[in-house]
Amino acid sequence: MGNIFNLLTQDIRFSEALKACMNCGICTAICPAAEFYDYDPRKICDIVQRKNEEEIEALLRSDMIWACGQCLSCKTRCPRGNVPAEIILVLRKTAQELGYYNDVAKKQQHRLAETVGKNILEIGYCVHPDRVVPALHPEQGPIWEWYVKNIEEVAPKFGANYHGVGPGALRTIREETLNEIRKIYEITGGNQLMDKLLNNE
Amino acid sequence: MNKRYWNEYQKAIADDHYFYERSCIRQTFFPGSETTFLKIMKEELQKDIRDEANQHTCTGIGYHSDIVPIETTLTIVARLYSLMTEAGYTHYVPSCVTSFGIFTEMTEMWLNNPDLLEQTRENLRKATGREFELPQNIAHPSDIIYKFREELKTKMKHQLVNRFTGKPLRVVEHIGCHYAKIFPEKGIGKAEFPHVLAGMIESWGGEVIDYPERRHCCGFGFRHYLLQENRGYSIANSKKKFESMEPYEPDFIVTNCPGCSMFMDKWQYVIAEMDNKTYDKEGYGIPVLTYEEMAGLLLGYDPWQLGLQLHQVQSEILMNKIGIKFNPDEKFRGANGKILPTPDKPHFLKQ
Numbered sequence: 001m002g003n004i005f006n007l008l009t010q011d012i013r014f015s016e017a018l019k020a021c022m023n024c025g026i027c028t029a030i031c032p033a034a035e036f037y038d039y040d041p042r043k044i045c046d047i048v049q050r051k052n053e054e055e056i057e058a059l060l061r062s063d064m065i066w067a068c069g070q071c072l073s074c075k076t077r078c079p080r081g082n083v084p085a086e087i088i089l090v091l092r093k094t095a096q097e098l099g100y101y102n103d104v105a106k107k108q109q110h111r112l113a114e115t116v117g118k119n120i121l122e123i124g125y126c127v128h129p130d131r132v133v134p135a136l137h138p139e140q141g142p143i144w145e146w147y148v149k150n151i152e153e154v155a156p157k158f159g160a161n162y163h164g165v166g167p168g169a170l171r172t173i174r175e176e177t178l179n180e181i182r183k184i185y186e187i188t189g190g191n192q193l194m195d196k197l198l199n200n201e
Numbered sequence: 202m203n204k205r206y207w208n209e210y211q212k213a214i215a216d217d218h219y220f221y222e223r224s225c226i227r228q229t230f231f232p233g234s235e236t237t238f239l240k241i242m243k244e245e246l247q248k249d250i251r252d253e254a255n256q257h258t259c260t261g262i263g264y265h266s267d268i269v270p271i272e273t274t275l276t277i278v279a280r281l282y283s284l285m286t287e288a289g290y291t292h293y294v295p296s297c298v299t300s301f302g303i304f305t306e307m308t309e310m311w312l313n314n315p316d317l318l319e320q321t322r323e324n325l326r327k328a329t330g331r332e333f334e335l336p337q338n339i340a341h342p343s344d345i346i347y348k349f350r351e352e353l354k355t356k357m358k359h360q361l362v363n364r365f366t367g368k369p370l371r372v373v374e375h376i377g378c379h380y381a382k383i384f385p386e387k388g389i390g391k392a393e394f395p396h397v398l399a400g401m402i403e404s405w406g407g408e409v410i411d412y413p414e415r416r417h418c419c420g421f422g423f424r425h426y427l428l429q430e431n432r433g434y435s436i437a438n439s440k441k442k443f444e445s446m447e448p449y450e451p452d453f454i455v456t457n458c459p460g461c462s463m464f465m466d467k468w469q470y471v472i473a474e475m476d477n478k479t480y481d482k483e484g485y486g487i488p489v490l491t492y493e494e495m496a497g498l499l500l501g502y503d504p505w506q507l508g509l510q511l512h513q514v515q516s517e518i519l520m521n522k523i524g525i526k527f528n529p530d531e532k533f534r535g536a537n538g539k540i541l542p543t544p545d546k547p548h549f550l551k552q
Contacts, residue, residue: 012273012310012317032418033436035310063439068264069422069434071378072302076385076392092267108428109268116427117268126225139432141513146533146544159236160228164480167254169223169232177255180280183328188212190273197268 004060007094017086021045027074033099039067041074041084048087060095066105096193099201106200112193113197119180121194124173210390214348215338215426220290222281225258226459233508235296237493240343245356245500245511246349252295252406253284255399261299265423275317278307279325283333294337294345298458300381300485306385308335339387341380343457343492347389350404358501361407364524365451370452373487374398375442375465377458378418392416393550398455398492405499414445420468421460439468443480443487450481453519455487455495463502465489470513473550484551486514505531515552521535 008014019163027041028034034041047055059065068088074201075083095101096109104176116126123131134145147154161168195201219242227235242248260277285293295301312316312335325331327419346353359368376395381388390396395418399409418437446454448469454461459511466489473479479486489512490498497507504525509516510532520527532541546552 011271012314032420034423035441036434036437064243066424069418069420069438071418071422071424072382073303073378073416073418073478076382087266089265089271093270096267102318108424108431112263112268112424114425116263120260120263120269125228126258126260126262127229128225129229130308132229136429139436139467139471140546142468142547143511143513144467147511150295150535150541153537153539153541155232156536157534158233159240159506160232165254167252169228169235171254174255175259177257180329180331181257181277184276184280184324185273187324187328188276189270190271193268193270193273193510 002051004053004056004094005051006092008048011090011093013086014090017078017090018045018048019082021049021082022080024079026079030077032071032073033067033069037067038162039064044087045082045084054172057100060091060098060100061102063102063104064094067092085177096196109197110200113194117194119196121185124178124181129170210394212387212389213338214340214344215292217248217535219294220250220285221250221252222293222295222300224300224459224483225262226463227296230459230463231491231508231511233328233506234491237497237502237507240272241353241493241496244288245353251288251290253288253501254501255284256281257287259295259300259303261297261303262423264303265299266427271492274303275307275321276324276328278304279321279333280329280331282336282390283331285326285336286334287330288430291337293339294342296342298341298380304339308339309384310337334361335479341457343397344389344490346496348400354404354498355498358407359499359523359525361402361405361523363522365522371410371450372402372407373410373412373446373451373454374402375419375454375456375461377456377461380457395475398457399446401492401495409447410445410446410451412449417442419461419464421464435464436468438490439464440472443469444516447480451487452522453490455490455492457492462489466512466514470547470550474547477549479550485518486550488512488514488516488519498523513550
């Protein structure tokens with residue numbers, strides 16, 4: 001067994017994600033990403049279970065592993081109980097760990113760390129209205145722009161506790177809580193991954 | 202035969218004493234829906250539900266975007282469970298469908314791997330000094346509304362019936378993928394025949410539309426929506442659904458997932474502005490409601506406190522069909538009644 005395949009099997013999700021693929025292709029038939037991208041979960045299962053190190057390395061360096069939208073539709077249909085979307089999580093993790101992810105993915109993961117990653121560590125939310133800036137989100141439309149502009153006046157109407165203390169939607173998360181989140185990141189490898197992505201390594 | 206089939210697909214949903222975990226997306230885009238859920242639980246159903254001040258994100262969006270390692274997400278989930286344990290609760294209710302998937306998946310992993318559970322306990326202890334117990338029941342808020350749908354019906358002032366024709370409103374129900382696709386047995390009706398929203402619609406007088414792309418993803422795609430250059434994936438998936446449902450002329454769409462509610466609303470706006478195309482006949486678009494907004498309207502709650510004005514596709518035509526009275530002057534006022542400038546109007550999507 002080669003090194004990369006061995007690394008994949010060390011991830012706790014791997015043995016549940018890939019048992020034995022019979023290449024029927026039903027995952028590809030139902031997959032939304034396969035419809036809009038050059039992406040084929042059947043092919044991914046096949047490459048991984050062949051255990052060919054060169055092929056797996058090429059896969060880790062490819063665009064293909066970044067096309068999955070994580071809807072998990074593949075799980076509902078696989079007659080062998082495989083979960084291609086979970087295999088993807090393991091492949092992406094390994095590509096990042098080994099530094100094999102390509103330049104496009106590297107830039108994209110950097111931006112995700114800059115946005116969602118920092119949101120979690122700085123304010124305790126993945127998404128927050130202060131950080132969904134209308135100029136970067138034209139698809140959100142004029143009502144979103146109006147809401148963000150008037151949020152202090154309007155949010156209480158919906159029972160929100162915008163930047164307030166105590167419970168409620170959009171409350172400010174206490175510094176003590178944020179520090180616990182940061183400590184969890186430190187101990188469990190979260191910071192290591194964030195540093196890697198933020199430094200484009 | 203049919204009955205036996207559905208009996209097999211039921212799931213356990215706790216009766217009372219819930220620990221509520223808020224959703225990042227819903228707090229951002231639909232705070233009124235979470236407020237309404239808590240109001241229904243406390244005021245209509247007299248249930249005990251805790252809204253914890255010390256909670257935080259589950260990291261789900263980061264986890265599925267590959268910027269948070271699984272060990273970190275496991276320990277963050279453990280911290281949230283420690284808040285539940287500390288408060289004396291055992292029934293966990295995550296508001297978000299992504300979170301529902303995350304909590305279900307992490308809990309299953311721990312149940313199948315006692316060593317992993319011990320490792321997470323150690324990580325949490327080391328990072329925070331906290332201890333946690335696994336919940337006895339994890340239910341999505343839509344499960345709970347489904348469970349009590351008949352009781353709620355007795356309190357409703359309206360039905361899902363078109364008052365002009367006397368016919369049931371025609372409703373598209375959209376279930377968030379992570380509600381039942383990850384663990385089918387955790388969803389009412391499993392992944393292929395989810396009944397969680399259909400049950401509410403049918404009980405409350407409406408008619409469920411069965412259309413070809415009913416189970417197709419809305420297209421969130423995590424990294425795909427979050428990265429500007431990938432948003433074509435997201436809109437393309439929603440468009441596929443709109444085209445598939447259009448011939449059935451739905452009166453509205455209802456969803457149980459934060460992302461789906463937002464995307465199916467905003468992508469209709471974008472398609473209207475790009476192609477001057479809407480999927481209703483009059484050019485207003487198809488309103489997209491959360492299940493709490495649907496329940497709240499039927500219970501007679503003020504639509505502007507529910508937050509219907511935050512959708513880009515507006516709901517006045519739907520409210521008129523149901524017979525809901527509303528004050529248009531209140532729509533874009535502040536919480537204290539202050540008159541605010543109104544939002545700009547889209548070029549093509551009628552408001």
